[in-house]
Amino acid sequence: MELNSAKPGLLCSLEASQSQRTMYPYVTGTSVVALKYKDGILMAADMGGSYGSTLRYKSVERMKPIGKHCLIGASGEISDFQEVLRYLDELTLNDKMCDDGNSLGPKEIHSYLTRVMYNRRNKFDPLWNSLVLGGVKNGQTYLGMVTMIGVNFEDNHIATGFGNHLARPILRDEWREDLSFEDGVKLLEKCMRVLLYRDRSAVNKLQIANITEEGVTISQPYSLRTFWGFSAFINPTPGAQ
Template sequence: MDKLQKFGSSNAQGVEMSRYPYVTGTSVIALKYKDGVIMACDTGASYGSTLRYKSVERIKAVGKHSLIGASGEFSDFQEILRYLDELTLSDHMWDDGNSLGPKEVHSYLTRVMYNRRNKFDPLWNSLVLGGVKKGPKGEEKYLGMVNMIGTHFEENHIATGFGNHLAIPILRAEWCEDMTFEEAVKLVEKCLLVLLYRDRSSINKFQIAKITTEGATIYPPYSLKTHWGFAAFENPSKGAVGSW
Protein backbone atom coordinates (compact mmCIF):
# COMPACT_ATOMS: atom_id res chain seq x y z
CA MET A 1 0.00 0.00 0.00
CA ASP A 2 1.29 3.46 -0.89
CA LYS A 3 2.50 5.46 2.11
CA LEU A 4 -0.05 8.21 1.51
CA GLN A 5 -2.88 5.81 0.74
CA LYS A 6 -3.42 4.85 4.34
CA PHE A 7 -4.43 7.78 6.51
CA GLY A 8 -2.22 8.01 9.54
CA SER A 9 1.06 6.72 8.08
CA SER A 10 4.22 8.71 7.36
CA ASN A 11 4.32 11.06 4.38
CA ALA A 12 6.93 11.12 1.64
CA GLN A 13 9.35 13.13 3.82
CA GLY A 14 9.06 10.65 6.67
CA VAL A 15 7.09 13.06 8.87
CA GLU A 16 4.57 11.30 11.08
CA MET A 17 1.00 12.34 10.27
CA SER A 18 -1.81 12.88 12.75
CA ARG A 19 -3.47 9.51 13.35
CA TYR A 20 -6.19 10.71 15.68
CA PRO A 21 -6.53 13.28 18.47
CA TYR A 22 -5.19 12.39 21.91
CA VAL A 23 -5.97 15.22 24.34
CA THR A 24 -9.15 17.02 23.30
CA GLY A 25 -11.35 19.87 24.45
CA THR A 26 -15.08 20.03 23.85
CA SER A 27 -17.50 22.78 22.75
CA VAL A 28 -16.84 26.49 22.31
CA ILE A 29 -19.78 28.94 22.38
CA ALA A 30 -19.49 32.43 20.87
CA LEU A 31 -21.87 35.21 19.87
CA LYS A 32 -21.99 38.86 18.94
CA TYR A 33 -23.56 41.31 21.36
CA LYS A 34 -24.12 45.06 21.42
CA ASP A 35 -20.53 46.10 22.17
CA GLY A 36 -18.48 43.22 20.81
CA VAL A 37 -18.06 39.44 20.84
CA ILE A 38 -18.30 37.03 23.78
CA MET A 39 -16.77 33.56 23.82
CA ALA A 40 -16.94 30.73 26.38
CA CYS A 41 -15.91 27.12 26.96
CA ASP A 42 -15.03 24.82 29.82
CA THR A 43 -11.47 24.19 31.00
CA GLY A 44 -11.48 20.40 30.69
CA ALA A 45 -9.35 18.29 28.35
CA SER A 46 -9.94 14.58 27.86
CA TYR A 47 -7.39 11.84 27.22
CA GLY A 48 -9.58 9.52 25.18
CA SER A 49 -12.68 9.05 27.33
CA THR A 50 -10.85 10.04 30.53
CA LEU A 51 -11.23 13.61 31.76
CA ARG A 52 -7.51 14.04 32.36
CA TYR A 53 -6.90 17.81 32.68
CA LYS A 54 -9.22 20.28 34.39
CA SER A 55 -7.47 23.64 34.07
CA VAL A 56 -6.81 23.97 30.35
CA GLU A 57 -7.43 27.40 28.81
CA ARG A 58 -8.75 27.14 25.25
CA ILE A 59 -9.46 30.84 24.62
CA LYS A 60 -6.60 33.16 23.71
CA ALA A 61 -6.17 36.73 22.48
CA VAL A 62 -4.70 37.21 19.00
CA GLY A 63 -3.12 40.59 18.37
CA LYS A 64 -5.11 43.69 19.32
CA HIS A 65 -8.48 42.90 17.83
CA SER A 66 -9.22 39.17 18.01
CA LEU A 67 -10.02 36.19 20.24
CA ILE A 68 -9.63 32.55 19.28
CA GLY A 69 -11.24 29.51 20.89
CA ALA A 70 -10.66 25.88 19.96
CA SER A 71 -12.28 22.49 20.22
CA GLY A 72 -10.37 19.32 19.45
CA GLU A 73 -6.75 18.29 19.86
CA PHE A 74 -5.01 20.62 22.31
CA SER A 75 -1.45 20.16 21.01
CA ASP A 76 -2.65 21.09 17.51
CA PHE A 77 -4.21 24.22 19.00
CA GLN A 78 -0.83 25.06 20.55
CA GLU A 79 0.75 24.70 17.10
CA ILE A 80 -1.88 27.06 15.65
CA LEU A 81 -1.12 29.58 18.40
CA ARG A 82 2.55 29.40 17.39
CA TYR A 83 1.57 30.19 13.79
CA LEU A 84 -0.51 33.14 15.00
CA ASP A 85 2.35 34.46 17.15
CA GLU A 86 4.59 34.48 14.08
CA LEU A 87 1.85 36.16 12.05
CA THR A 88 1.22 38.96 14.55
CA LEU A 89 4.96 39.50 15.09
CA SER A 90 5.53 39.81 11.34
CA ASP A 91 2.59 42.21 11.07
CA HIS A 92 3.91 44.32 13.96
CA MET A 93 7.37 44.54 12.38
CA TRP A 94 5.95 46.35 9.35
CA ASP A 95 5.33 49.28 11.72
CA ASP A 96 2.87 50.86 9.29
CA GLY A 97 0.27 51.93 11.86
CA ASN A 98 -2.10 49.13 10.88
CA SER A 99 -2.74 45.74 12.44
CA LEU A 100 -4.51 42.56 11.42
CA GLY A 101 -8.20 42.41 12.24
CA PRO A 102 -10.34 39.33 12.96
CA LYS A 103 -11.42 38.99 9.33
CA GLU A 104 -7.81 38.78 8.14
CA VAL A 105 -6.84 36.32 10.88
CA HIS A 106 -9.84 34.13 10.05
CA SER A 107 -8.90 34.15 6.37
CA TYR A 108 -5.35 33.12 7.29
CA LEU A 109 -6.62 30.25 9.44
CA THR A 110 -8.83 28.91 6.64
CA ARG A 111 -5.74 28.69 4.40
CA VAL A 112 -3.72 26.95 7.13
CA MET A 113 -6.42 24.37 7.87
CA TYR A 114 -7.15 23.68 4.20
CA ASN A 115 -3.44 23.39 3.40
CA ARG A 116 -2.90 20.80 6.14
CA ARG A 117 -6.01 18.91 5.08
CA ASN A 118 -4.65 18.65 1.53
CA LYS A 119 -1.43 17.15 2.89
CA PHE A 120 -3.50 14.49 4.67
CA ASP A 121 -2.00 15.82 7.89
CA PRO A 122 -4.86 17.89 9.36
CA LEU A 123 -4.88 19.96 12.50
CA TRP A 124 -7.69 18.30 14.48
CA ASN A 125 -9.51 21.43 15.60
CA SER A 126 -12.63 23.49 15.12
CA LEU A 127 -11.61 27.12 15.59
CA VAL A 128 -13.81 30.08 16.50
CA LEU A 129 -12.41 33.52 15.67
CA GLY A 130 -14.12 36.67 16.90
CA GLY A 131 -13.16 40.28 17.19
CA VAL A 132 -13.91 43.97 16.79
CA LYS A 133 -12.04 46.52 14.71
CA LYS A 134 -12.81 50.04 13.61
CA GLY A 135 -13.10 50.26 9.83
CA PRO A 136 -14.30 52.71 7.16
CA LYS A 137 -17.89 52.05 8.22
CA GLY A 138 -17.17 52.42 11.92
CA GLU A 139 -16.97 49.65 14.50
CA GLU A 140 -17.16 46.24 12.82
CA LYS A 141 -17.87 43.05 14.81
CA TYR A 142 -16.73 39.77 13.28
CA LEU A 143 -17.35 36.13 14.22
CA GLY A 144 -16.31 33.15 12.12
CA MET A 145 -15.47 29.46 12.34
CA VAL A 146 -13.15 27.09 10.47
CA ASN A 147 -12.89 23.33 10.97
CA MET A 148 -10.17 20.74 10.37
CA ILE A 149 -10.91 20.32 6.65
CA GLY A 150 -11.00 24.04 5.92
CA THR A 151 -14.77 24.53 5.86
CA HIS A 152 -15.42 28.06 7.10
CA PHE A 153 -18.22 30.58 7.54
CA GLU A 154 -19.20 33.80 9.31
CA GLU A 155 -22.20 33.93 11.65
CA ASN A 156 -23.80 35.95 14.47
CA HIS A 157 -23.50 33.02 16.89
CA ILE A 158 -21.41 29.84 16.72
CA ALA A 159 -21.07 26.63 18.69
CA THR A 160 -18.58 23.85 17.99
CA GLY A 161 -18.53 20.19 18.97
CA PHE A 162 -21.56 18.90 20.87
CA GLY A 163 -22.74 22.49 21.12
CA ASN A 164 -23.42 22.47 17.38
CA HIS A 165 -26.32 20.12 18.14
CA LEU A 166 -27.54 21.32 21.55
CA ALA A 167 -26.60 25.01 21.85
CA ILE A 168 -27.39 26.30 18.35
CA PRO A 169 -31.19 25.83 18.74
CA ILE A 170 -31.05 27.88 21.96
CA LEU A 171 -28.98 30.60 20.31
CA ARG A 172 -31.28 30.76 17.30
CA ALA A 173 -34.32 31.17 19.56
CA GLU A 174 -32.93 33.69 22.07
CA TRP A 175 -30.08 35.66 20.47
CA CYS A 176 -30.64 39.27 19.44
CA GLU A 177 -28.20 41.80 18.01
CA ASP A 178 -28.55 44.49 20.69
CA MET A 179 -27.95 42.24 23.72
CA THR A 180 -26.06 43.78 26.61
CA PHE A 181 -22.99 42.00 27.98
CA GLU A 182 -24.98 40.78 30.98
CA GLU A 183 -27.69 39.33 28.73
CA ALA A 184 -25.06 37.70 26.53
CA VAL A 185 -23.41 36.10 29.57
CA LYS A 186 -26.78 34.76 30.75
CA LEU A 187 -27.47 33.20 27.34
CA VAL A 188 -23.99 31.69 27.11
CA GLU A 189 -24.31 30.22 30.60
CA LYS A 190 -27.63 28.64 29.64
CA CYS A 191 -25.91 26.90 26.71
CA LEU A 192 -22.99 25.82 28.90
CA LEU A 193 -25.36 24.27 31.46
CA VAL A 194 -27.18 22.27 28.79
CA LEU A 195 -23.83 20.97 27.56
CA LEU A 196 -22.72 20.15 31.10
CA TYR A 197 -25.83 18.03 31.61
CA ARG A 198 -25.56 16.20 28.28
CA ASP A 199 -21.89 16.12 27.26
CA ARG A 200 -19.82 13.66 29.28
CA SER A 201 -16.61 15.47 28.29
CA SER A 202 -17.73 18.78 29.81
CA ILE A 203 -16.90 19.87 33.36
CA ASN A 204 -18.37 22.51 35.65
CA LYS A 205 -15.49 24.93 35.32
CA PHE A 206 -15.99 27.55 32.65
CA GLN A 207 -14.12 30.51 31.22
CA ILE A 208 -15.70 33.50 29.52
CA ALA A 209 -13.93 36.09 27.39
CA LYS A 210 -15.05 39.22 25.60
CA ILE A 211 -13.52 41.57 23.06
CA THR A 212 -14.56 45.14 22.31
CA THR A 213 -12.86 48.16 20.74
CA GLU A 214 -11.09 48.58 24.08
CA GLY A 215 -9.41 45.18 23.79
CA ALA A 216 -9.77 41.60 24.98
CA THR A 217 -10.68 40.47 28.49
CA ILE A 218 -10.41 36.82 29.55
CA TYR A 219 -12.09 36.22 32.90
CA PRO A 220 -10.93 33.67 35.51
CA PRO A 221 -12.63 30.25 35.47
CA TYR A 222 -15.75 29.75 37.59
CA SER A 223 -18.50 27.18 38.19
CA LEU A 224 -22.26 27.32 37.60
CA LYS A 225 -25.03 26.24 39.94
CA THR A 226 -26.43 22.89 38.81
CA HIS A 227 -29.54 20.82 39.53
CA TRP A 228 -29.43 17.05 39.03
CA GLY A 229 -32.88 16.22 40.42
CA PHE A 230 -34.59 15.85 37.05
CA ALA A 231 -36.60 12.64 36.67
CA ALA A 232 -34.70 11.70 33.51
CA PHE A 233 -31.43 11.81 35.47
CA GLU A 234 -32.80 9.81 38.43
CA ASN A 235 -34.07 6.94 36.27
CA PRO A 236 -32.47 7.26 32.82
CA SER A 237 -33.50 3.77 31.64
CA LYS A 238 -37.22 4.22 32.35
CA GLY A 239 -39.18 3.85 29.12
CA ALA A 240 -36.11 2.89 27.11
CA VAL A 241 -36.52 0.36 24.32
CA GLY A 242 -34.66 -2.90 24.95
CA SER A 243 -32.81 -4.05 28.04
CA TRP A 244 -30.12 -2.11 29.91
Protein backbone atom coordinates in the same frame (compact mmCIF):
# COMPACT_ATOMS: atom_id res chain seq x y z
CA MET B 1 24.01 0.15 9.62
CA GLU B 2 23.02 1.07 6.09
CA LEU B 3 19.28 1.37 5.55
CA ASN B 4 19.51 -0.73 2.37
CA SER B 5 20.68 -3.71 4.40
CA ALA B 6 18.24 -3.16 7.26
CA LYS B 7 15.34 -5.49 7.86
CA PRO B 8 11.85 -4.33 6.68
CA GLY B 9 10.58 -4.13 10.27
CA LEU B 10 13.44 -1.82 11.21
CA LEU B 11 12.72 0.41 8.22
CA CYS B 12 9.10 0.71 9.26
CA SER B 13 10.08 1.63 12.81
CA LEU B 14 12.54 4.25 11.56
CA GLU B 15 9.94 5.80 9.28
CA ALA B 16 7.39 5.82 12.09
CA SER B 17 9.85 7.54 14.45
CA GLN B 18 10.35 10.34 11.92
CA SER B 19 6.62 11.01 11.45
CA GLN B 20 5.54 14.32 12.97
CA ARG B 21 1.88 14.40 12.06
CA THR B 22 -1.06 13.87 14.40
CA MET B 23 -2.58 10.59 13.28
CA TYR B 24 -5.26 10.50 15.97
CA PRO B 25 -6.34 13.15 18.51
CA TYR B 26 -5.29 12.23 22.04
CA VAL B 27 -5.96 15.12 24.44
CA THR B 28 -9.05 16.97 23.26
CA GLY B 29 -11.27 19.83 24.35
CA THR B 30 -15.00 19.97 23.73
CA SER B 31 -17.36 22.77 22.64
CA VAL B 32 -16.70 26.49 22.20
CA VAL B 33 -19.75 28.80 22.11
CA ALA B 34 -19.63 32.43 20.96
CA LEU B 35 -22.08 35.19 20.08
CA LYS B 36 -22.26 38.82 19.08
CA TYR B 37 -23.80 41.35 21.47
CA LYS B 38 -24.36 45.06 21.09
CA ASP B 39 -20.84 46.09 22.20
CA GLY B 40 -18.72 43.22 20.87
CA ILE B 41 -18.23 39.47 21.09
CA LEU B 42 -18.65 37.00 23.96
CA MET B 43 -17.03 33.57 23.88
CA ALA B 44 -17.18 30.68 26.36
CA ALA B 45 -15.33 27.39 26.76
CA ASP B 46 -14.88 24.95 29.59
CA MET B 47 -11.43 23.87 30.77
CA GLY B 48 -11.64 20.11 30.38
CA GLY B 49 -9.05 18.09 28.51
CA SER B 50 -10.06 14.50 27.71
CA TYR B 51 -7.46 11.77 27.30
CA GLY B 52 -9.56 9.46 25.16
CA SER B 53 -12.76 9.04 27.15
CA THR B 54 -11.09 10.01 30.44
CA LEU B 55 -11.40 13.58 31.72
CA ARG B 56 -7.71 13.81 32.54
CA TYR B 57 -7.13 17.58 32.73
CA LYS B 58 -9.31 20.21 34.39
CA SER B 59 -7.41 23.45 33.74
CA VAL B 60 -6.87 23.62 29.97
CA GLU B 61 -7.29 27.15 28.58
CA ARG B 62 -8.78 26.98 25.09
CA MET B 63 -9.25 30.69 24.40
CA LYS B 64 -6.32 32.96 23.60
CA PRO B 65 -6.09 36.64 22.54
CA ILE B 66 -4.50 37.31 19.15
CA GLY B 67 -3.05 40.78 18.74
CA LYS B 68 -5.15 43.76 19.81
CA HIS B 69 -8.44 42.97 18.15
CA CYS B 70 -9.04 39.21 18.18
CA LEU B 71 -9.66 36.15 20.26
CA ILE B 72 -9.42 32.52 19.18
CA GLY B 73 -11.12 29.53 20.76
CA ALA B 74 -10.57 25.90 19.85
CA SER B 75 -12.11 22.50 20.31
CA GLY B 76 -10.30 19.31 19.36
CA GLU B 77 -6.67 18.27 19.79
CA ILE B 78 -4.86 20.51 22.30
CA SER B 79 -1.36 20.02 20.84
CA ASP B 80 -2.62 20.99 17.37
CA PHE B 81 -4.16 24.13 18.88
CA GLN B 82 -0.74 24.97 20.30
CA GLU B 83 0.66 24.59 16.78
CA VAL B 84 -2.02 26.99 15.47
CA LEU B 85 -1.04 29.50 18.16
CA ARG B 86 2.59 29.21 17.04
CA TYR B 87 1.53 30.03 13.48
CA LEU B 88 -0.44 33.03 14.72
CA ASP B 89 2.46 34.28 16.85
CA GLU B 90 4.65 34.32 13.73
CA LEU B 91 1.91 36.04 11.74
CA THR B 92 1.32 38.81 14.27
CA LEU B 93 5.08 39.29 14.83
CA ASN B 94 5.71 39.72 11.10
CA ASP B 95 2.76 42.11 10.91
CA LYS B 96 4.14 44.17 13.78
CA MET B 97 7.60 44.27 12.23
CA CYS B 98 6.15 45.94 9.13
CA ASP B 99 5.56 49.00 11.36
CA ASP B 100 3.14 50.52 8.85
CA GLY B 101 0.58 51.73 11.38
CA ASN B 102 -1.86 48.98 10.49
CA SER B 103 -2.63 45.70 12.26
CA LEU B 104 -4.41 42.53 11.24
CA GLY B 105 -8.09 42.42 12.09
CA PRO B 106 -10.33 39.43 12.78
CA LYS B 107 -11.44 39.08 9.16
CA GLU B 108 -7.85 38.85 7.92
CA ILE B 109 -6.85 36.34 10.60
CA HIS B 110 -9.93 34.21 9.91
CA SER B 111 -9.04 34.19 6.21
CA TYR B 112 -5.49 33.15 7.08
CA LEU B 113 -6.74 30.29 9.29
CA THR B 114 -9.03 28.96 6.56
CA ARG B 115 -6.02 28.73 4.22
CA VAL B 116 -3.89 27.03 6.86
CA MET B 117 -6.53 24.42 7.70
CA TYR B 118 -7.37 23.71 4.06
CA ASN B 119 -3.69 23.45 3.12
CA ARG B 120 -2.99 20.98 5.90
CA ARG B 121 -6.05 18.96 4.91
CA ASN B 122 -4.81 18.78 1.31
CA LYS B 123 -1.48 17.40 2.55
CA PHE B 124 -3.38 14.69 4.50
CA ASP B 125 -1.86 16.18 7.66
CA PRO B 126 -4.81 18.06 9.16
CA LEU B 127 -4.85 20.06 12.35
CA TRP B 128 -7.56 18.31 14.39
CA ASN B 129 -9.38 21.44 15.52
CA SER B 130 -12.49 23.49 14.99
CA LEU B 131 -11.50 27.12 15.50
CA VAL B 132 -13.70 30.08 16.45
CA LEU B 133 -12.35 33.55 15.68
CA GLY B 134 -14.00 36.68 17.05
CA GLY B 135 -12.97 40.31 17.17
CA VAL B 136 -13.85 43.97 16.94
CA LYS B 137 -12.01 46.48 14.76
CA ASN B 138 -13.05 49.98 13.71
CA GLY B 139 -16.44 49.48 15.32
CA GLN B 140 -17.19 46.33 13.28
CA THR B 141 -17.78 43.02 15.07
CA TYR B 142 -16.73 39.81 13.39
CA LEU B 143 -17.38 36.19 14.33
CA GLY B 144 -16.36 33.21 12.22
CA MET B 145 -15.23 29.62 12.44
CA VAL B 146 -13.23 27.09 10.44
CA THR B 147 -13.18 23.30 10.69
CA MET B 148 -10.26 20.89 10.39
CA ILE B 149 -10.91 20.45 6.65
CA GLY B 150 -11.20 24.15 5.90
CA VAL B 151 -14.99 24.57 5.90
CA ASN B 152 -15.60 28.12 7.12
CA PHE B 153 -18.37 30.65 7.65
CA GLU B 154 -19.30 33.68 9.72
CA ASP B 155 -22.49 34.14 11.73
CA ASN B 156 -24.06 36.02 14.64
CA HIS B 157 -23.56 33.03 16.93
CA ILE B 158 -21.36 29.95 16.61
CA ALA B 159 -20.76 26.71 18.46
CA THR B 160 -18.41 23.79 17.85
CA GLY B 161 -18.62 20.12 18.78
CA PHE B 162 -21.75 19.04 20.62
CA GLY B 163 -22.53 22.72 21.04
CA ASN B 164 -23.46 22.78 17.37
CA HIS B 165 -26.32 20.36 18.19
CA LEU B 166 -27.25 21.38 21.74
CA ALA B 167 -26.40 25.09 22.03
CA ARG B 168 -27.25 26.43 18.57
CA PRO B 169 -31.01 25.73 18.94
CA ILE B 170 -31.00 27.79 22.15
CA LEU B 171 -29.08 30.59 20.44
CA ARG B 172 -31.45 30.61 17.45
CA ASP B 173 -34.42 31.04 19.80
CA GLU B 174 -33.00 33.58 22.24
CA TRP B 175 -30.24 35.57 20.50
CA ARG B 176 -30.99 39.12 19.37
CA GLU B 177 -28.86 41.96 18.03
CA ASP B 178 -29.37 44.30 21.00
CA LEU B 179 -28.21 41.84 23.67
CA SER B 180 -26.56 43.58 26.61
CA PHE B 181 -23.37 42.24 28.16
CA GLU B 182 -25.27 40.79 31.12
CA ASP B 183 -27.90 39.10 28.94
CA GLY B 184 -25.20 37.73 26.65
CA VAL B 185 -23.35 36.17 29.59
CA LYS B 186 -26.60 34.63 30.90
CA LEU B 187 -27.32 33.15 27.47
CA LEU B 188 -23.83 31.66 27.22
CA GLU B 189 -24.11 30.23 30.72
CA LYS B 190 -27.42 28.62 29.79
CA CYS B 191 -25.78 26.98 26.78
CA MET B 192 -22.80 25.82 28.83
CA ARG B 193 -25.11 24.39 31.50
CA VAL B 194 -27.01 22.33 28.91
CA LEU B 195 -23.69 21.08 27.53
CA LEU B 196 -22.57 20.14 31.03
CA TYR B 197 -25.73 18.08 31.49
CA ARG B 198 -25.54 16.35 28.11
CA ASP B 199 -21.89 16.20 27.01
CA ARG B 200 -19.76 13.67 28.91
CA SER B 201 -16.58 15.55 27.97
CA ALA B 202 -17.72 18.84 29.54
CA VAL B 203 -16.60 19.95 33.01
CA ASN B 204 -18.11 22.49 35.37
CA LYS B 205 -15.21 24.89 35.14
CA LEU B 206 -15.37 27.51 32.43
CA GLN B 207 -14.16 30.89 31.26
CA ILE B 208 -16.01 33.62 29.39
CA ALA B 209 -14.12 36.10 27.22
CA ASN B 210 -15.28 39.58 26.20
CA ILE B 211 -13.95 41.26 23.05
CA THR B 212 -14.65 44.98 22.53
CA GLU B 213 -13.00 47.87 20.73
CA GLU B 214 -10.83 48.40 23.83
CA GLY B 215 -9.40 44.87 23.79
CA VAL B 216 -9.86 41.34 25.09
CA THR B 217 -10.60 40.27 28.65
CA ILE B 218 -10.91 36.65 29.80
CA SER B 219 -12.61 35.85 33.09
CA GLN B 220 -11.13 33.79 35.86
CA PRO B 221 -12.35 30.17 35.85
CA TYR B 222 -15.62 29.61 37.69
CA SER B 223 -18.36 26.99 38.08
CA LEU B 224 -22.04 27.14 37.20
CA ARG B 225 -24.84 26.39 39.62
CA THR B 226 -26.43 23.12 38.56
CA PHE B 227 -29.40 20.97 39.51
CA TRP B 228 -29.27 17.19 39.11
CA GLY B 229 -32.67 16.36 40.56
CA PHE B 230 -34.51 16.15 37.26
CA SER B 231 -36.60 13.00 37.01
CA ALA B 232 -34.93 12.06 33.71
CA PHE B 233 -31.57 12.04 35.49
CA ILE B 234 -32.80 10.02 38.46
CA ASN B 235 -34.90 7.45 36.57
CA PRO B 236 -33.89 7.58 32.92
CA THR B 237 -36.31 5.96 30.48
CA PRO B 238 -34.62 4.09 27.60
CA GLY B 239 -35.52 5.67 24.27
CA ALA B 240 -37.13 8.77 25.83
CA GLN B 241 -36.09 12.23 24.69
